[in-house]
Amino acid sequence: MSVSNTVFPENPKWPEEGTSRVPFWAYTREDLYKKELDRLFYNDHWCYVGLDAEIPHAGDFKRTVIGERSVLMVREKDGSIHVVENVCAHRGMAFCRERHGNRDSLTCPYHQWNYSLSGDLQGVPFRRGVKQDGKVNGGMPADFKPSDHNLTKLKVATRGGVVFASFDHDVEPLEDFLGPVILGYFDRLFDGRKLKILGYNRQRIPGNWKLMQENIKDPYHPGLLHTWFVTFGLWRADNKSQLLMDTHHRHAAMVSTRGAAGKAADVTQVSSFKANMELNDPRFLDIVQEPWWGGPTAVMMTVFPSVIFQQQVNSVSTRHIQPDGHGAFDFVWTHFGFEDDSEEMTQRRLQQANLFGPAGFVSADDGEVIEWSQEAFETKPSHRALVELGGREVGDTDHMVTETLIRGMYEYWRKVMEAT
Ligand code: FES
Ligand SMILES: [Fe+2]
Incomplete structure (x- = not known):
């Protein structure tokens, strides 16, 4: 009997190509998942x-x-x-x-x-x-x-109104954990203003928790999967943008400025790229530039392993990854605003939160593609995902046409998980 077609390998090794390949078993093995809980969630991390x-x-x-x-x-x-x-x-x-x-x-x-x-x-x-x-x-x-x-x-540890905790009392200071680059974007959003809670969404996603981190480190998909984004000018692959990581490559910021390229020249302007498509309720895209943005109109921060900090135009929220077994997680959104927001701004943030959130036009797509990825992974853990857009290396870029942040995350993941 040939074993070269083994679909469920017992002691699988990471592919030789490095993190431009991610083996399906990294999402399906329960023993590995328990090790992730121990090494990533219960030790050494905030x-x-x-x-x-x-x-x-x-x-x-x-x-x-x-x-x-x-x-x-x-x-x-x-x-x-x-x-x-x-x-x-x-x-x-x-x-x-x-x-x-x-x-x-x-x-x-x-x-x-x-x-x-x-x-x-x-x-x-x-x-x-x-x-x-x-x-x-x-x-x-x-x-x-x-x-x-x-x-x-x-x-x-608390900073700017955000609370982090660790079971590990020897964990490094939060500021060191985030590193200066990510900390800069963190402080841009949480700049000391008092926060106002606007509401919660809870989304159950039947996929491995890492897929959510990947999703927000993946600028390849938004303009392709979320056709809504493109139609209404919220995303273009040629938006002025930057992808930045901490030195460990575990955290990242996807920073983009809408309207810096192409047709959507005015950030307050609703521009449909399909002339015959119009919103029934234009309030969805009633975007107002805020002084604290300092340029970028969207900054998506992934802080490994547990959270995403979102600014998508006027919608700001935290998205908490709550793993539940290797094949599922709850994704809990806390939408917030700032205490000095006008009532009008609060309504605007809520409208946009509905747009981006799990009941809107964006994150529902992400939940579904994660589910369907997991579905395939379970059937053939010996196979692997291909993560080669933009090359096989890891590094900051000033464009979005790359999967470098995912490669970076797995570089870190391997370092922690493969340590003896
Ligand atoms: S008091 Fe007995 S289990 Fe809590
Ligand atoms: Fe997405």
Whole structure:
């Protein structure tokens, strides 16, 4: 029997061409996925948890995840933000079920263990036993120390109103993790203005989580898949643009300026490239230039592994990647604006959020192509994807006709995942 046609290899090796090929098994192997959780989500990296505007008052909390682990982002009475794991220190249940709420303290319903907002164990029912007929029954051992049984506390970093956390207390500072180039674009969006939460979308995508990072590192597809973009002049492959990475090539920024090329010369002008197509509701494309843009009309930032920061004209949002097994993830969008926005600007941001979001004309396409990619990967993990547009190298570019950011991400992925 020939084994050269093995479709399900047992110990597959990365193709010799390097990251201009990505083997399908990188998206299908459950053991590899568990290793990704360990090495990318639970160690050495900062992961996104939310915006501090989501928990404005003392006692406010938001439940979310890092990788697959449930965590709570909590506002303490002194205003500080804590992130604790949603796993009771007693017998381990994920005690918090609400997505958002307000509490004086955190209590597990099973045996009522009670924790402070920063995760310190402060109450254990029957700790000293129960008196009955003049004697004390049960209770915790005499050497039981509550401080040994706090909730798992994560390291927290906030910048510009964005909250990151890490299970790894030795993780490098957030600013170093992002690197100066990505940090510059991060600070452009989160420049210290108070954020205003406009709403959420949740999108379940049956594909490997890395496909979402790839999707936002892929300037090849928008003008081809999202025909809507092109029709209404929001995207052209010859837009003035830059693709930039951190030195590890794990994070990236796709920076583009609409109207710097071709027909859509005026950024506030709705230009249809198909003369007979018109929007029934032109408010979708009521775009108003904002001073903080400083040039670019769209900056899509991928911060590896957990989050995408989006500015598409007036629509700004975070998109949180929440993996669930090797073949699915939840994609959670938080649409926001700024506290000094006029009511008109808030409405405009919401309109555009609907346009770009999962119920609109753009991200629904991305969800579907990711699903169909995963579908094929599962059938023949021995095969590979081709990532050669723009060459086989990795580097910043001043054009969009390249898949270099995807090659860069897998360079980093391999470094971390193949380390012994
Ligand atoms: S499992 Fe939480 S109190 Fe027992
Ligand atoms: Fe897309």
